[in-house]
Amino acid sequence: MKRAVAAAGPLAPAALLTAIAFVLPLAWLLRLSLDRSSGGGMLVDAVTAANYLRFLGDGFYLGVLWRSTWMAALASALTLLLSYPLALFLARTRSRWRGFLAVLTIAPLLVSSVVRTFGWMVILGDQGWVNGLLRLVSLTAAPLRLMNNMLGVLIGLTEVMMPVMTLALIAGFARLDPTLEEAARSLGAPPRKVLLRVTLPLSMPGVLLGSLVTFVLSISSFVTPKLLGGGRVAVLATSIYEEALETLNWPFAAAISVVLVAVFGVALMLYERAMRRWMI
Amino acid sequence: MRRRRILGPKLVLAALIALSPCLAAPSPAAEPSGDIVLMAYPGAFQDNYVKAVVEPFMKAHPGVKVTYNPGGNSAQMLGLLRAQKANPQVDVAIIDFSVSRVGNKEGIFSKLDRKDVPNLADIYDEARMPGDMGPGITFDNLVMLYGPDQVKPAPTGIKDLLDPKNKGKIGFSPAPNVIGIALQIVVAKAIGVGYKAPIDPVIAELKKIAQNVQTWQATPDNYTMIINGALALGIGWNARAQFYADKSGGKVKSIVMQEGGILDMDTINLVAGSRNPAAALAFIDYALGPEPQKRMAEAMYYGPTNKKAVLPPELMARTSSAPATLAKMIPVDWDYVASVQDQWTERWRREVIPAQ
Numbered sequence: 278m279k280r281a282v283a284a285a286g287p288l289a290p291a292a293l294l295t296a297i298a299f300v301l302p303l304a305w306l307l308r309l310s311l312d313r314s315s316g317g318g319m320l321v322d323a324v325t326a327a328n329y330l331r332f333l334g335d336g337f338y339l340g341v342l343w344r345s346t347w348m349a350a351l352a353s354a355l356t357l358l359l360s361y362p363l364a365l366f367l368a369r370t371r372s373r374w375r376g377f378l379a380v381l382t383i384a385p386l387l388v389s390s391v392v393r394t395f396g397w398m399v400i401l402g403d404q405g406w407v408n409g410l411l412r413l414v415s416l417t418a419a420p421l422r423l424m425n426n427m428l429g430v431l432i433g434l435t436e437v438m439m440p441v442m443t444l445a446l447i448a449g450f451a452r453l454d455p456t457l458e459e460a461a462r463s464l465g466a467p468p469r470k471v472l473l474r475v476t477l478p479l480s481m482p483g484v485l486l487g488s489l490v491t492f493v494l495s496i497s498s499f500v501t502p503k504l505l506g507g508g509r510v511a512v513l514a515t516s517i518y519e520e521a522l523e524t525l526n527w528p529f530a531a532a533i534s535v536v537l538v539a540v541f542g543v544a545l546m547l548y549e550r551a552m553r554r555w556m557i
Numbered sequence: 558m559r560r561r562r563i564l565g566p567k568l569v570l571a572a573l574i575a576l577s578p579c580l581a582a583p584s585p586a587a588e589p590s591g592d593i594v595l596m597a598y599p600g601a602f603q604d605n606y607v608k609a610v611v612e613p614f615m616k617a618h619p620g621v622k623v624t625y626n627p628g629g630n631s632a633q634m635l636g637l638l639r640a641q642k643a644n645p646q647v648d649v650a651i652i653d654f655s656v657s658r659v660g661n662k663e664g665i666f667s668k669l670d671r672k673d674v675p676n677l678a679d680i681y682d683e684a685r686m687p688g689d690m691g692p693g694i695t696f697d698n699l700v701m702l703y704g705p706d707q708v709k710p711a712p713t714g715i716k717d718l719l720d721p722k723n724k725g726k727i728g729f730s731p732a733p734n735v736i737g738i739a740l741q742i743v744v745a746k747a748i749g750v751g752y753k754a755p756i757d758p759v760i761a762e763l764k765k766i767a768q769n770v771q772t773w774q775a776t777p778d779n780y781t782m783i784i785n786g787a788l789a790l791g792i793g794w795n796a797r798a799q800f801y802a803d804k805s806g807g808k809v810k811s812i813v814m815q816e817g818g819i820l821d822m823d824t825i826n827l828v829a830g831s832r833n834p835a836a837a838l839a840f841i842d843y844a845l846g847p848e849p850q851k852r853m854a855e856a857m858y859y860g861p862t863n864k865k866a867v868l869p870p871e872l873m874a875r876t877s878s879a880p881a882t883l884a885k886m887i888p889v890d891w892d893y894v895a896s897v898q899d900q901w902t903e904r905w906r907r908e909v910i911p912a913q
Contacts, residue, residue, distance in 0.1 A: 319659055319662055319663055320639065320663065337903075337907055395776075398776065402787060403771065403787065404786065420725075425771060425772045425774075503774060504774065504776050508730075508772060508773025508774035509773065509911065511906065511910075519733060521632075521636075522630070522632045523733040523734060524733045524898070524899065524902060525659060526899075
C-alpha cells in the first residue's frame with residue numbers, strides 16, 4: 278500500500294496533465310455529442326442518441342467510416358512495404374554514412390505534413406512534374422489523374438508516414454539478435470527463407486507498433502485527404518471538419534469524433550492481441 | 558414563509574447591484590472611453606481594416622483603445638463567442654452574415670438601436686438584418702472567375718460550366734460552403750425553376766457541372782490556381798477577384814453571371830454582455846459611416862453598405878454596390894435557405910461531389 282502511494286507521487290503530474298488535456302475534453306466531447314443542432318447550426322441542449330443513430334443508420338456515413346478504415350489500412354501496408362527494406366538497411370549497414378542516412382530518413386518529420394502535402398501537389402498535379410514528364414515523352418495525351426482522388430491521398434499518406442514507420446522498425450530491429458540469422462544461414466537456409474522464417478517473425482513487435490501508429494495517424498489525418506483528395510475523398514476527419522466549421526453542427530461533429538475514438542480503441546485492442554501472439 | 562422574508566431584502570439588493578451599471582451608464586452623447594476588443598478576420602482583412610477603420614477611430618476617440626483580435630473564419634469566431642457566452646471577452650465581432658444569423662438567434666449578439674447608432678439610417682435595405690441586429694458593413698457578390706488566356710471568348714454564365722471544352726479546368730467550393738449553396742440558387746434560375754421548387758432538376762444540372770470539375774478543394778484558392786494556369790474557371794467573390802485581378806496583372810478576371818449573382822456581406826455585431834457597450838456602439842457607428850466604408854472599398858474593393866459613401870465611378874463599378882451589379886442580384890430568403898441547407902448539402906455530398 279505504502280509502495281503504491283510512493284509510486285503514485287511521481288505519476289501525479291502526468292496524471293493531472295492527462296486529466297486536463299485528455300480526459301476532460303473527451304468528456305466534454307461525449308456530452309456535446311448528445312446535444313442537438315437545429316437547422317442553421319443553432320446549438321440545442323438535449324440528451325439524445327440522434328447523432329449516433331444518424332451516423333449508423335446512413336449508408337453515406339457508414340461509407341465514410343469504411344473508406345477511412347481501408348484507406349488507413351492500405352496506407353499502413355504500403356508504408357510498411359516501403360519502409361521495411363529501408364529500416365533493415367539502416368539497422369544493418371556498417372557504412373560511415375549510417376548516421377547521416379538515418380537523419381536523412383527522419384528529416385521529413387521536421388517539415389510539417391502540410392508543406393510535404395503541398396510538395397506532392399506540385400509533383401502530382403495535372404501540370405505537375407510527373408504529367409510534364411509523360412507529356413514530354415508523348416506517353417499520354419490527356420494528363421493522368423494522380424491527385425484530387427484516393428490515389429493521390431494514398432501516395433501522400435504513404436510518404437508522410439514513412440519516417441514514423443521507419444523509426445518504429447529500426448527500434449524493433451535493434452532487439453533482433455543477428456546470430457540467429459547467422460545460425461539459420463549456417464544450417465543452409467536460403468536468404469529468402471531466413472527473411473521469412475527468422476528476420477520477419479523476430480521483427481514483428483516493431484512491425485506491429487509501426488503499423489498501429491501509422492494506422493491511427495492515417496485514419497485521423499486531415500490535411501492530406503483534404504488537400505490531395507480534391508474534396509472527393511470524404512473520410513472521418515474531413516467530415517468532422519465540415520460539420521464543425523461549415524455546417525456548424527457541433528453535436529454531429531462530436532458524435533463522429535467519438536466514433537473515431539472508438540476506431541482507435543478497436544485498433545489498440547487488435548494490436549494488444551497481436552502483440553500477445555508474437556511476444557511469446 | 559420565513560425563508561421568503563429573509564430572502565426578500567437580499568433579492569432587492571441583488572437587483573439593485575445588477576441594475577447599477579445601467580443606472581450609471583453614460584448617455585450616448587457622452588464621449589466613450591475605455592478598452593474594447595474587436596474580433597474579425599486575420600490576414601489582409603486585418604491589415605486593411607486596422608488602417609482604414611480602427612486607427613482613424615482611435616484618433617477620433619482618443620479615450621478608446623481598440624484591440625483587434627484575429628479570430629479565424631466566421632465559424633471559428635462563432636465558436637469562440639459561444640464558448641465565452643457567460644463571460645464575453647469580445648465587444649464587437651465582424652463575421653459573415655450567414656453565420657451572424659445563427660449568433661443572432663442564439664442570443665450571442667444584441668440588437669442595435671438607431672439612437673445609439675445614427676448611421677443605421679443611411680444603410681441600404683439589402684444590408685439590414687432581421688430584428689435590427691448587426692447590419693452589413695461590406696457588400697460582396699458571387700462572380701464567375703476565369704483566366705482570359707484560357708477561356709476565349711469570355712464566359713457569360715452557367716453554360717460555360719457545362720461546356721465539355723472546360724472539362725477538368727473548373728474549381729470551386731461545394732455546399733455546405735456558401736459558394737456551393739449560392740451557385741445552386743443561380744443554377745435553379747438558369748434552368749427556369751425557383752430555388753424553393755423541388756431540387757431534383759437542379760441537382761441533375763449540378764451533376765453535369767461536377768463532371769467538369771477538377772477539384773472541389775482549390776489550394777490555396779481558385780483565384781491563385783487560375784492565375785497560375787492550373788484552373789481556367791471558378792466561382793468566387795467579387796472583392797477578392799478584383800484584388801487578385803490587380804495583383805496578377807489581369808490573369809484572373811471575373812463577371813457577374815448573366816443569370817445573376819448572390820449578395821454576400823460581412824456584418825458588424827455588438828456582443829451581448831459587452832463590458833463596454835458605449836465604446837462598442839461608438840465603434841459600430843463609426844464603422845458604418847461613409848468615410849471608413851469608402852476607405853475599405855479603396856483598399857479591398859468591398860462595396861459600401863452606407864448609401865452616403867461616395868466612390869469614384871470607376872471604383873464604384875468594381876464593387877458590389879454599383880447600381881448595375883446590385884440590380885443583377887437574385888433576392889434570397891436566407892431563413893428558408895437555412896432551413897433546407899442540410900438537405901441540399903446531403904444531396905451535394907451523395908450525388909454532386911462524387912459525379913465523374
